[in-house]
Amino acid sequence: MPDSTKSPSPAKTRQRPCSIQELRRRAEWIRLETIRQIAGAGLGHYSSTFSAAEILAVLYYRTLRLDPANPQWLDRDRFLLGKGHIAVGLWPILADLGYFPRAWLEDFGKIDAPLTDHPNMRDVPGIDFSSGSLGHNLSVGAGMCLASRLRSGGERAFVLLGDGELHEGQLWEAAMLASHYKLGNLIAIVDANGSSANGPTSDVMNIEPIAGRFEAFGWRAVEIDGHDVARIVEVLDGLPDSKSDVPTVIVARTLKGKGVSFMEASPRDWHLGFLGPADRQRAEEEIRSRMT
């Protein structure tokens, strides 16, 4: 195995002292940046990005142990975006942390641009694995955790899943393997926004009880309000050590379209869409009103 590359700069290590208030603002900023990028691209996934905004904010501004100056740092925590269609919410974060120039954001969704609707690890520094096909990334994350065990590393892999993604059979193959191999360094976060493409997730195919299903597969399950930043911080700060032997799933109950009232009211209309000028203004004003 290659030796660990240089150590991270101290400011980039995990559990940075980012306050709850700052993290809340960060989540709103992610929503604004999402709207801004999609305005340039002409089409994008709003509502399922908004449901995960608080989760992304806490992960990247507090929890994950990263070194943006050295994206391949071997001991970094890994983040995998199982629900790859919300990459638009990840791009402003990675730019802000310095993985790539902010100017890249202006070209989101354009031909030959590195920032795409789903993330590609070959094109963007800071993307630990490509995604787009639902159901794969929990397996890939488990593979990374096995690699960490083989080299006695201390890093963890966080995989953000959609609740509709739980319909995929391979995901449960990965869930079975993770507990069998005692991968306490694997953390799945389910953005349980209750909606998949064709309807309420459990009307399409019942996935409940999510926590109970993971527990039956040998996982530790925690259920939280996925928009309660203080609670997300509490749970992520309190994760067991990476050497522990039970994988953790955090079932984050969220609202699809969270933060923009007309999207919350008809979330599936905004799963993939485009805000016209008037709607964009309404949405941005509503988001900004919470940032003051």
Place this chain on the structure above:
Amino acid sequence: MSSESIEMVDPFSYTSAAEVEGGAIIGRTLIELAHERDDIVLIAPDIGRGPATMSFIEAFPDRYIDTGIAEANSVSIAAGLAASGYRPFVFGIGAFLAPKCAEQIRTDVAANRLPVTLISAWGGLDMGYFGASHHSLEDISILRGMPHLSIASAADNAAMRSLMRAGVADGLPLYIRAPSSAALDVYKGSPPFVRGAANVVVTGKDVALIGTGLGTSLCVQAAAALQESGVSATVIDMVYLKPFDGETLCRLAGEGYGLVIVEEHNTSAGLASLVAETLGRRGIAARLEAVGLPDDDLAVAVPQQLLDRYGLTVEAIVSKAQGLSSR
């Protein structure tokens, strides 16, 4: 059923010409590689603990990950290990590996250009006794449309070892079909394969026999039989199906050789198709015969009976080669 007609492939051993002193070639090569480097890992879906790879598991127990009967998961797990700096091998049953894991191979391994070597064991008709579900006649056609994935088929043990070593050395996605149970040895020592290059096994002047996997072994035997009847045959091992060595093929066709293409695969979507397509695109006219398997339901029986039934035999190659060389 008379007992003398049954010579079965034991699904949990590797009974190809593969059996040699010191254990089967796949396990031995993994051990060799694992002594040379500490990033070798074997992943297998409930199929590793047989003679093919057991020697490796005993020698390097920590380097083996059994994924249970979950092929798709095996491939994505391998991708995760590869993205973390390892060189994983996925060992799977041929009938299931490419068909069941096509999307994981494409999306997680090939598109990300990760150094995963996929080994298809008991491919072709090797598990023909177990039913149509266990025939593996379409793996090349499933995989060849995937950018960045190299595809190879080993004629014998020596070829298998060279390909496994090449996969690790190249550090690129590679699918290898392991040698057939019916194959006789073609190579001695370590054939120095180059990714994407065909290998000239025998040089002759009257006809060219182009094989892959078991096809190459049969071609070598057919060339020997043809020699006795005064026909001098070139034998080409198309060890890589992708990248495909169109140059060697077109050179032979351009020199006027009649071509007999031999493969243990559906001839409408494998090597014969690749040959015809390559020649056609370059506007090269050639006399061409295919020896392989039909695009149809196949019978269920032990491998040799199936090979005989569908004419994947030395005799069939000789007959077609004689026809071409006499024209």
